[in-house]
Amino acid sequence: MKAIEFTLNDELVTVDLQPHMRLLDVLREHFLLTGPKEGCGEGECGACAVLLDGHIVNSCLLPLANVHKRHVTTIEHFSRSKRYQVIEEAMIYEGGVQCGICTPGMVIAIESLLNKDPNPSDAAIRIGLSGNLCRCTGYNMIVKAVKRAASKGEGLW
Amino acid sequence: MKNISDSIPKVDAHEKLSGSAKYVSDYMLEDMHYAKTVRSPHAKAKIKAIHIPTLKPGVHVFGAKDIPAKNHVNMIFDDWPVFAEETVNHVGEPVLLVVAPDRKLLKETVDAIQVEYDPLTPEFSLKAFAVHKAFKKGDAEKAFSEADEIIEETYETGYQEQAYIEPQGFIGTYEDGKTTLIGSIQCPYYVKNALLVTLGCAENEVQVIQAEVGGAFGGKEEFPSLMACQLAIAVRTLKKPIKMIYEREEDMAVTTKRHPSKTRMRAAIKDGRVQAIEAHVSLDAGAYTGLSGVVLSRAMLAVSSAYTIPNLDVSGHAYITNTVPNGAFRGFGAPQMIFAIEMFMHHIGKALGDDPYHFRRKHLVKQGDLTATAGIYRDPILMDKMIDKATAMADYHKKVHAYNAPDVYRGIGMSWFLHGCGFTGSGEAEHIKSKVRLRKDEANRVHILVAAVDMGQGAKTTLRKVVAHVLKLPLDQVIFDNPDTDRVPDSGPTVASRTAMIVGGLLARAAEKLKTSWEDGVAYTVEEQYKQPDYIKWDEDTMQGDAYPAYSWGVNIVEVAVDPVTYQVDVIGIWSVYDVGKALDERIIMGQADGGQAQGVAYGYLEVMAHKQGVLQHKNMTDYIIPTSVDMAPTENVVIDNPYAFGPYGAKGAGELSLVGGAPAVAQAIEQAIGKKICKIPATPEHIEELMRRESH
């Protein structure tokens, strides 16, 4: 078995684990990065979202082998960035956080969305977040938070 | 002093956003073992034999025979076994618990265990009831005998799954003779009391701690007690940390859901008014009674909702079937009944040729009227103002007129409703006897000691705010850690929209007490216990008197477009006005409003769950559809002030109110769009198609 090598939160790591293991389990149990959550384990809820080369992926569906030589960023690392600060302020200001279980995944989705479209329309925001289920908020306050982050964070994305 | 309603940043927002908040599955302990349940594949069967293969080192199996004391989960009715003993009564019923040092071994063992069953004939129809309740108001019989006209209709509602994004879970540890369970729970003391009954141990041998809760909505009210009892048996025996987290499919298959219901309603009409309603509600309780009797009560008590009907004859049954037990879900019986009464009043108005809006409005309750159980609506009711406000926001009257034209396939619907705050009847005074403490330390910090759980609704923020406001302390001087039964008194479960009003009210009183006795630099504790206001009288047997100390009120308007070909429903807008007494934090209340009405509206048209021979057909988040950001429409919500004398700063219940009226509002909107009467939810495209076909012949 070949060791798998990837950049995790800006650090090069090598792991000797089964290549078919779910990235989510590797992150949570091997690296103790518990920011990505398991909500469904089948790619429906987005609670396990991380960034793979800057794009959102559901880590519960991703075999470890697929991240070989690539960049994985979890909320633990993203939360140290300036863009995160803007998203956090907007989420708090608009009331986008309730139970919080969807929230790290939601933040990753917002980052991925703004990365592609720094000034999204309401419809684009709704589509951009549609892979992340939230049972608490009804989404409207999160949609507003994305708008706010986009305007407050001008130039960051 | 600043207005209490002014929003502050939620105290736990940063840790949740940054991923550092610790949910139960995030605990990783040394030498941690894993547990999984062996479950019945049959809806009803006799257990003939259990064959356990030779177990690998470190693997253990537990079942009914290992229960030290009582084999039932302690709740209102004690019929729900911790492990099946001789028979199984629903698919997924727990038979054994397997513990192993790793997940692979765990799965292998679970797969290798053979349980032999003798299948029996299951019952899926509503035949045998476990609970029956009834009450009357006035003289319905007389009103029916004098009626100009009698109108009758039956309303049906389906299952609803809480679908919290965090599945249920616990981790148990053992140290110095004490079993500690950390879990995703709403009611730390429900869990603790269940452990005491099942383990038969001393009070100080068990401890229950709440981890961060990733959504609950009632689903983590009673069900966690079952898991906790099973796990605690293993933890006490093995003296090792054991983690049991359900996977989504297991969670959906075996945890409690909203009771499917059927409500038959008859109305006696005289002089264009409803003089009497006779209502009978049937709930499908599933295999065990659990909390179904209390859910039934709340359903029945909501019978006339925000209308004053002078004569009532109300009865209900909770039936036992060989299906997964149903239980608590935000609204707790009220959504079923409010769907029925809102649709019924609307349908009666139409049948009488009156404008349903006018017809309903002339039956609206007023302050001083008698409730369904002949209690009194003592406090001001602002529904007139609220309805006017909501209709103006939504441009309701113009739209309702425009959408009456044929073939526009648009509709707008409105519900107005109440929600009783706190436990039903004498629950608070006689069963819960809520107790809270405030401990002041030498650094003059004040610690809130209550069993109330923040499951996203913001209890940590609002309760800290209440105490800080009374004491005029900065917020960071007031501390609220997650409940731990070794540290906090039993302030009751986090249910029934009672936390802000009851627990918050007690904390405000405790804070007043602390303020008067305040001694700088001295550590001491003050305590407060719930006392029912003297004027509240309730007779549990006859169901007469004041069923609730206070009521919250709401108006929901929903607009839809229905695709004329696919019958797909598109929710275009939602407008709401709520009276929750006083918002303890406006933004938090807005979050409760938005989230609750999303669940309520989706209950009416989107969320489908059904079983076939006791096997649920919607097994995961792919099959069971909850709204995404694309499904949800923009909302406009307004909260009006109507302070309640006994709530902290005037606050009443807010958590459930926003859910209970969503379904009838969306159903009425769909009804208008398709021009067919809706008596059953969810109104899915399949159901709409059936209605279109049925009535066009």
Ligand code: FES
């Ligand atoms: S846990 Fe990965 S999408 Fe739900």
Ligand code: FES
């Ligand atoms: S905040 Fe609870 S699921 Fe989104």
